[in-house]
Amino acid sequence: MNKIAKLFVTFISAITLALVSFTSSFAKVEGEYIVLGSAISLTGKYSSNGVHTQNGYNMAVERINKMGGVEVQGKKYKFEIIYYDDESNPKRAAQLAERLIKQDGVHYMLGPYSSGLTKAIAPVTEKYKIPMVEANGASRSLFTKGYKYLFAVLSPANQYLEVAIDLAVEKNGGKGVKIAQAFEQDAFSQDVRLGILDAAKRTGSEIIIDDKLPKELNDMAATLAKVKAVKPDVLVVSGHTKGALTAIRQISEMKVDVPMLAMTHCDAAKLSKQHGKKSEFALCASQWHKNLSYKDKFFGSGKKYAKDFQKEFGYDPPYQSAESSAALLVFKDAFERANSFDRDAVRDALVDTEMQTFYGNIKFGPGGQNVAKPMILFQVRCKGDDCENRVVAPTKWASDKFYHPIPKWSERS
């Protein structure tokens, strides 16, 4: 009897398993839902930006669904996203991508947070020919591998601070400038560095300090002492939020006077909130700013997006959220143009994307990167300890004049 019972259980579970795998092969579109998958960092060191990304995705899903959803072959569909927590761990992210594709039958993917995790997932999506629209992997190496199913709505990392060098040269009367730079030793920051090297070559500028900061380091005193000694025209720092916060803390404490300071990750670091007026005049690279005048019919303008986002999630959207929302607009557009759920048709439609969203223009280059949207620079400006970010470059979108040079610390109150 016992044996028979066991056999029975095995039989039932076998059938269940078979059924599960059978249904999941149709899971890409379930009823009226188009199912997207994403591994995202909800815990671990990227969890705050992971949550910004998820909020961006969710905001767009809700908005698109409310405004009629996606129309394919005359039928209206809604978006739905399956999320898994990748624990900020690249290996885990790759496993989860496999799971999303093989077990959950997802046929369209949204990117994770950070270049490192996107790099881990891209080979998987490529292997299964799953189109992935990602919004948070900017590393240049993502776009040089010849991936055919990877599409990024954001500008690649090497473009982050190139504009800053151009600006410095412009202020120097078109002559080359002396650059001091300090970059963390990780894929993203080193890509930003490559961009600076290109820009320096192009403008005839000279790099006089080129420090590579170890990841474990949270003290830049040595680099800054060198900067004080050699007096460059521009200081460039990139080391994620830790780098941005450490730089401002130590520049202000060591009273390092530089005419221009350019950084990344200022808004993710909540620089102006944490350091107040010490962060004033810092120039920050950003993918997006709410004051830009791009428009679309789902979110209206950047300002309106920021307002709605604030209402929904209780904080001002960082660009990580905005670009994540844009990724869904791209998917919707591609599905409608493909007018099919065939993966390759959707992929081909993505290749031909050319649209404007509240986040910026989107058109994919041969490597999958967005070539239609420039990076912007904002400058932190303060009244007392109340600081805000004002767009100063490129000129087309600038709402304020670029303040140059930064006054000396002895002249700052």
Add this chain to the structure above:
Amino acid sequence: MDFLIFKAPMLMVQASLDGILLGILFALIAYGMALQWGVMNIINIAQGDLVILGGYIAYTIYLWGIHPAWGVIISPIIMFFVGWALYKLVINKVVDRDLFISILATFGIAIVFQQLMNFIFGADVVVAQSEYGTTMLFDNSVTLPNSKIFSAFISVLYAIALVIYMRKSKLGRAIRATAQNARAAKILGVDTEKVYAATFGINAALCGIAGALISITLTLHPYVGLPYTVRSFMIVIVAGLGNLPAVAVSGMGLGLFEEFADYILGTEFRIGAVFLLLVLILVYRRFKLSKKREYLK
């Protein structure tokens, strides 16, 4: 570029002072590690995470509008009990086992602490502002943040207080007796269980002080504990156990060495250089030891 430091002598002063001030802070953490290593024979991988937790306590009171410098008093008190509780929950089960088990156990504690801090305080990098200003020397060519001077001063103060406490108080004597020979101490009526708990608590309290100082001098993040563990481990290895002056000297020495390595070899090699030095010291030690053994033969 590499030898900028020799062209500008003021840089040398700057580098030395930066290195020493930072080294003193690291020495405080290392002292805690040496203490419990010596007494309990436990290498605490969670040391750095205790430091960061201490930092978050200071950051929390800063968010409440209290000056973060008060953290150097509040944080060690709270951390002492955290350490005590940790001992009662986990460490007492591994204290007389071999070293490997204690490393595994504290490694587990480190992971739990990281995730808890991430859960409670979020994954953002945070800083507390002391607004202490800057000391400028030599016509502004050497600038020292007062927060770093403050942190070195507090570290020295606590270290001295602890040395006196270990010499004079009953508990201090009991701790030293247990470190020398736990069994003998037990026979002579020392409650070693209590001594262990207190030692772990004192270590956690030292981490709490260091953390509070880090919150006003450097940055806090739930996952940056490990470098502090590694650094203090290194200082203890160089200094040897139970030798406080050596810990202080080795802390400052490593700080100095690191700063100079930065100028001469380049920033990317600064941590590598410190590790290289560690390897050399270990090889040298072994070399000396093997010579001694030959002599004994």
